[in-house]
Amino acid sequence: MSEITAKITPPQDFDTLRAAILERKGELPKRLTQVAAYALDNPDEIAFGTAASIAQSADVQPSTLVRFAQQFGFDGFSGLQLLFRARLRERTSSYEERLRALEQDGAALAESTTIFNGFIAAAHRSVDAIAAAVEPDAFERAVTLLANAATIYLIAKRRSYPISSYMAYAFGKLKVRCQLVGTSAGIDDDLLAMATPDDAAFAISFSPYASESAAQARTLAARGIPVVSLTDSAFSPLAECSREWFEVVEADHAGFRSLSASMAFAMALTVSIAEKRRRG
Amino acid sequence: MSEITAKITPPQDFDTLRAAILERKGELPKRLTQVAAYALDNPDEIAFGTAASIAQSADVQPSTLVRFAQQFGFDGFSGLQLLFRARLRERTSSYEERLRALEQDGAALAESTTIFNGFIAAAHRSVDAIAAAVEPDAFERAVTLLANAATIYLIAKRRSYPISSYMAYAFGKLKVRCQLVGTSAGIDDDLLAMATPDDAAFAISFSPYASESAAQARTLAARGIPVVSLTDSAFSPLAECSREWFEVVEADHAGFRSLSASMAFAMALTVSIAEKRRRG
DNA sequence: GTCAATGTGGAATGTTCATTCCAATTGCGG
DNA sequence: CCGCAATTGGAATGAACATTCCACATTGAC
Known part of the structure; x- marks a missing residue:
């Protein structure tokens, strides 16, 4: 009983698999062709379904699905399914x-x-x-809120400080009055004591949250000063005391995060505010 | 044994569930809060993983996941998982x-x-x-140069200051000695006077170039201290006095630039340096 | 028309998984 | 400090599942 099907290594990514299916579509037996067509037409079903449910939808036996996967070098159906799931995960970020x-x-x-x-x-x-997480309407509301403020207080410590410092720089160029809170010790609270409900604050904090940032934001909110915030989780202490808040999940590499997305957001916010003011 | 938990109907879509989780996050026990945070921060994992694998990632027991789902009216974990899957199906299109x-x-x-x-x-x-502009070999040389320095001087003014300030923050966490140059007036030159050829400098400057940054970099270079720089043009005054230099062209929108690419570069450099040191 | 080879359906199997249950622990009110 | 309730960890359970196996059907060659 000589093994004809030499052990082929299965495709490693969805595109390769897709190409392989298309290439061999002609030479496959009837039922396997049927599976091939179904798989390419309903990739989402393959990703989420169970062998039994997919088999029913495609009008074949579960065992046929296994045979189909084995034709392409997988151990079984599950291995093939992984590729369909990976595709769905990474569709947003190719x-x-x-x-x-x-x-x-x-x-x-x-x-x-x-x-x-x-x-x-x-x-x-x-x-x-x-880009996917920020809702245009919420963004517009935040811009309006901050554009109407007499002075914008920028609250950020530690990791988020570079962002607010760039915003402060840009606001300076754009002739928007702002006050950077979070530089050196001590004077922060004195600065914030001067804020009135005519002002507004923009707070940034990422996990692990600097406790002062949250406390300062809460204090301002309690005094009727609207707070907009940028943070990395709905569980951030900032979220609950903010009129509007935005979530930025900076993907990490080896546990370290760059601030690329936050920077883009911050600049969009800054320029939008200046633009709204300029127009009246 | 009167049943307290009246049979609540579970949320029907992901947004409702998300809202429900946020609403009750305060009153939930410790482990369930942990699950709540994990679920909202890693929805993709919930969608694809098995109860066991998710439990491991979130550092809880599988049974806790089931209890969590039941808190929100589901029969078990699987019911809750369906909503996370549905979300993924719909997200692509949106x-x-x-x-x-x-x-x-x-x-x-x-x-x-x-x-x-x-x-x-x-x-x-x-x-x-x-990504296209940085040559791997040059990057490696720059990393080596800076990793060998006793102290790394970070030179940046104005627009580039937020980048160096983030690098300084990260270097601090990574236990790499560095000195931020460009903060407040006056003391900069005194700081730089202490630099020796055992040290190295990383300078950042974008057009219009801050004249002090260029002057400081030149002075250091003349004293035999290697300089690596990040700038936005081959004509930058930094380029000519640097051992290695990198070009980052931040695309602009309406004349304003975010620092997204520079931030990614800076973090890659920072982490690479720390990693090289760690390995000896 | 017969035989061999290939393809197919469906039951049987062994594994993986979600769920349940109970004992141990923690936190809280008295 | 004690006792009770709520919470938690982990083993036990039973269901769902992918996979295998075998009998049967189909196809194509001689």
């Missing part, structure tokens, strides 16, 4: 695929190159994520 | 709609939305540009 292509050369790459590519990919994903 | 709206450019859109989309697109382009 950069994962690009990165994996980069990493395939990876053995020969210097570690610094791997790290660099990782941060580039993370930046892309982060920007995609914030 | 994200594509968003991109289409982005390209249609603005008829009915609020101005802030146009600006926001513009900065998102600019961030994408910038990151692509720097």
Whole structure:
């Protein structure tokens, strides 16, 4: 009983699999062709369903699904299904695929190159994520709120400080009055004591949240000063005391995050506010 | 044994569930709060994983996941998981709609939305540009140079200051000695006078170039201290006095630039340096 | 028309998984 | 400090599942 089907290595990503299916579609037996057509037409079903449910939809037996997967070098149906799931995960950020292509050369790459590519990919994903997460209406409300403020207080400590410092720089250029809170010790609270309900605040804080930022935001909110915030989780203490808040999930590489997406958001907010003021 | 938990009907869609979780996050026990945070921060994991794998990631027991789901009226964990899957199915289409709206450019859109989309697109382009522009070998050389320095001096003024300030923050966490130059008036030159050829400098400057940054970099270079720089043009005064220099062209929107690509580069450099040191 | 080879359906199997249950622990009110 | 209730961890359970296997059907060759 000589094994004809030499052990082929299965496709590693969805596109390769798709190409392989299309290529062999003609030479496949009837039922397997049926599965092939169904798989390419209903990839989402394959990703989420169970073998039994998919088999029913495609009008074949579960065992046929297994045979189909084995035709393409997988151990069983589950291995093939993983590729369909991965596709769904990465559809938003196709950069994962690009990165994996980069990493395939990876053995020969210097570690610094791997790290660099990782941060580039993370930046892309982060920007995609914030583009999807920010609701235009909420953004517009936040802009209006801040544009109407006499002075905008920018609250940020530690990791988020670079963002607010860039906003302060840009506001300066744009002739929008703002006050950076979070620089050096002590004077912060005195500064904030001067804020009135005619003003507004923009607070930024990422996990692990600096307790002063949250406390300051809460204090301002309690005094009737509207707070807009940028944070990385709905569980942030900032979320609950803000009129409007936005979530930015900076993808990380090896546990470190760049601020790429936050920076883009911050500049969009800054310029939008200035523009709204200019127009009256 | 009177049943207290009257049979509540579970949320029917993801947004409702999300709202319910946020609403009750305060009154939930510790482990369930942990699950709540994990679920909202890693929805994709919930959608695809098995109860066991998710439990491990979230650092709880599988049974806790079931209890969590039951808190919100589901029979078990599987019912809750369905909502996370449905969300993923729908997200793809809504994200594509968003991109289409982005390209249609603005008829009915609020101005802030146009600006926001513009900065998102600019961030994408910038990151692509720097990924293409940075040569791995040069990057590796720069990392080596800076990793060997006793103290790393970070020179940046104005627009580039937020980047160096984030690097300084990260270096602090990573236990890499560095000195931020460019904060307040006067003391800069005194600081730099202490630098020796065992040290190194990383300078950042974008057009219009702050004259002090260029002058400081030149002075250091003349004293035999290696300088690495990040700038936006080959004509930058920094380029000529640097051992290694990198070009980042931040795409702009309406004349304003975010620092998205520079931030990604800076973090890649920072982490690479720390990693190289750690490995000896 | 017969035989062999290939393809197919469906039951049987063994594994993985969600769920349940109970004991141990923690936190809280007295 | 004690006792009770709520919460938690982890093993036990039973259901759902992918996979395998075998009998049967179909196809194509001689």
